[in-house]
Amino acid sequence: MTFKKAVAVGTILANMVVPLCAKNYEAGLETEIENKYHVDLIGDFQKKEVKNIDEVMKTIDSMIDRKENGIEEITLANVDAHDERLRDGDGYASATVADGSIIYMSTAAIYGKAFDKNPLADYKGLLAHEIGHLIYEHLDKEKIFSDFIEFNWKRDLKKESAVPDGYVTAHPLERDFIWVRDNEDVADDFSYIINKKHYADKDPVVQKKMNAVKGYLKMRGK
Numbered sequence: 001m002t003f004k005k006a007v008a009v010g011t012i013l014a015n016m017v018v019p020l021c022a023k024n025y026e027a028g029l030e031t032e033i034e035n036k037y038h039v040d041l042i043g044d045f046q047k048k049e050v051k052n053i054d055e056v057m058k059t060i061d062s063m064i065d066r067k068e069n070g071i072e073e074i075t076l077a078n079v080d081a082h083d084e085r086l087r088d089g090d091g092y093a094s095a096t097v098a099d100g101s102i103i104y105m106s107t108a109a110i111y112g113k114a115f116d117k118n119p120l121a122d123y124k125g126l127l128a129h130e131i132g133h134l135i136y137e138h139l140d141k142e143k144i145f146s147d148f149i150e151f152n153w154k155r156d157l158k159k160e161s162a163v164p165d166g167y168v169t170a171h172p173l174e175r176d177f178i179w180v181r182d183n184e185d186v187a188d189d190f191s192y193i194i195n196k197k198h199y200a201d202k203d204p205v206v207q208k209k210m211n212a213v214k215g216y217l218k219m220r221g222k
């Protein structure tokens with residue numbers, strides 16, 4: 001039971017529950033995350049990971065209404081780097097809304113070894129990216145498709161650099177299908193905003209995408 005649900009039960013029960021929650025709150029960072037953000041943590045998370053989860057969720061809650069964007073409750077599971085559930089994702093993390101909002105994260109992600117030169121090579125970047133995938137599922141895909149196809153069409157296909165024009169990473173371009181590409185693009189853009197990155201701010205196509213994503217999510221503090 002989460003803290004919010006518990007207090008809604010009634011004064012008498014709430015009085016009994018509050019000291020219990022207060023105790024749990026002190027019991028560990030993981031319980032603190034569950035109470036503060038309704039993010040259930042499954043598996044063993046390193047202290048550094050939990051700290052990063054706290055920072056990402058805090059920023060997200062300051063910028064968007066999670067309930068309105070369909071991600072009020074999230075389950076975050078720490079799985080082995082070779083877990084088959086990561087296969088359908090980005091190799092080190094995956095997100096699914098099939099049975100609730102679940103994100104599978106590999107502990108290896110924290111070291112970013114596989115993401116050497118990726119600008120989002122960090123745990124917070126990857127986590128926000130996966131949360132972006134969960135959000136994408138609740139958005140108007142036709143609207144995104146019509147917006148992003150224009151943005152993507154405008155990018156300079158001939159320019160070969162680590163980060164292509166119009167994108168914040170090359171990751172969406174690894175996907176063949178345009179609708180999968182849009183999903184990756186939105187996830188990357190969401191992560192870029194949440195982690196307050198600025199390296200692609202001068203790219204006018206990136207700027208348009210950021211504004212579009214902020215609009216979809218009715219983001220505060222634009």
Ligand SMILES: [Zn+2]
Binds near residue numbers: 089090129133187
């Ligand atoms: Zn992805």
